[in-house]
Amino acid sequence: MTRRTRLPNRTRTVGALITGGSRGLGLFMARELADRGCTVTIAARDAEELDRAAAQVRVETGATVHVAVCDVRDRAAVAAMMREAHERHGLDIVIANAGVIQVAPVEAIGPAEFTDAMDTMFYGALHTSLEAMPYLRANRGRLGLIGSVGGLLGVPHLLPYSCAKAAVGALAEGLHAEAAASGVSVTAVHPGLMRTGSHRQAEFGGDTSAEFGWFSTAAGAPLLSMDADRAARRIVDAVIRRRARLVLTAPAKAAQLAHGVAPGLTTRLNGVAARLLPSASGRGPLRQGAEAGEPRNPIARRIRAWGSARNDRAVREANQQEPGPRTSS
Incomplete structure (x- = not known):
């Protein structure tokens, strides 16, 4: 295991707060901060889910953990x-970190899905940043905003997510520039695919079983994704070290580089990838991963079982096992 970056010695407890902290990446980051001696508050919408997450962190780290609905x-x-x-x-x-994931072709969704993504991810990050900033200025604190590689380029069948995460990335960079004089650091984090069990809580539209199949396979495939505990460790290190930007996973770094060097070509390649994804099968209510169903094709089911195996194992550790109100990515 790589060495963790410790916070400078202080005469008082270091206080940390994570939105979307009840499951997924947020929960893994809460564990990391608690393990480094912080008193942690995890925030989300679901009280029962929060209590379950806080109990996990307390048992594993012995740290003080508070919850905020x-x-x-x-x-x-x-x-x-x-x-x-x-x-x-x-x-x-x-x-x-609070977020939602909607996986569907654009013709299977409408403005409501984009509004939901922007309200939760962009405005959620904006509200968190603006309300935290006065307290962080007083302590020369650290702010981390969780974007995504999906915010660095438009990803087919994840357009609401990509749009909202792009806005989060711009917010993080602008705040970093403006807050530097006050001693507050702002870190923009752009993870690639991670094994956080998020496929169980993501929402799927169009051909829901096919969408669930490709997304859960990609999110768990060893060469495409990374373990959530390793990702959380890297993110917390970056925030503590006051880094301006962190991009995680080799495929995400390659996508960022390709889009920066040849955006037109990258967009055309995205078009090729989009043709390989499931076609829309009409519009209807989105379904959570637990309800979307397995791919109907037996070969597709086997591929999903192989690709998603490690991600499926992360479900309980990431507190993703019970469908509930959407709080974290």
Whole structure:
């Protein structure tokens, strides 16, 4: 295991808060921060899910973990959460991670899905940043905004997600420039595919079983994705070290480079990839991964079982086993 970056010695407890912290990547980052001696608050919409996640972190790390039921789309609720966390243990590290994943061809969805993605991921990150900033300035704190490789280039069948994550990336870079003079660092994080069990909570439209099949396979494939605990360790290291930007996974770095050097070619290649993805089968309500169904083709089922095996094993550790209100990516 690589050596963890420790926070500088302080005379008081280091306070950390993570939105979307009840499951997935947010939960793995909460474990990392708790393991490094932070008092951690995890925030999400679902109280039962939060309590289960907090109990996991306490048992595994022995750290103090608080929970906050909060909808990051509501700025007033975020303001109250930040104030309470600051008064309880101070705010030194804040990571905006709350998100949703919608997997569908664009003709199978509509403006509502884009609004949902923007409200949760972009406005959620914006509310978190603006309400945390006064407390972080007082402590020369650290802010991390979780974007995605999907925000560095438009990904077919993930367009609401890509649009919202692109906005998060721009917000992180602009805040980094403006907050530097006050001593606050802002880290833009762009992970690639990670084995967080997110395929169980993602929402699927169009041919839902086929969409579930390709997404869960890609998200768990060893050469395309990385283990969530390793990703969380890298992200927390970057935030503590006050790095401006972190891109995770070799495929994500390659995609970023290709798009930067040859954006037209990359876009055309994306078009080729889109033709290989399932076609729309009409519009209807999105289904969570647990309800989307396995691919109907037996060969496709075997491929999904192989590609997603490690991701399926991450479901319980990532607290993704129960369908519920969407809180984290």
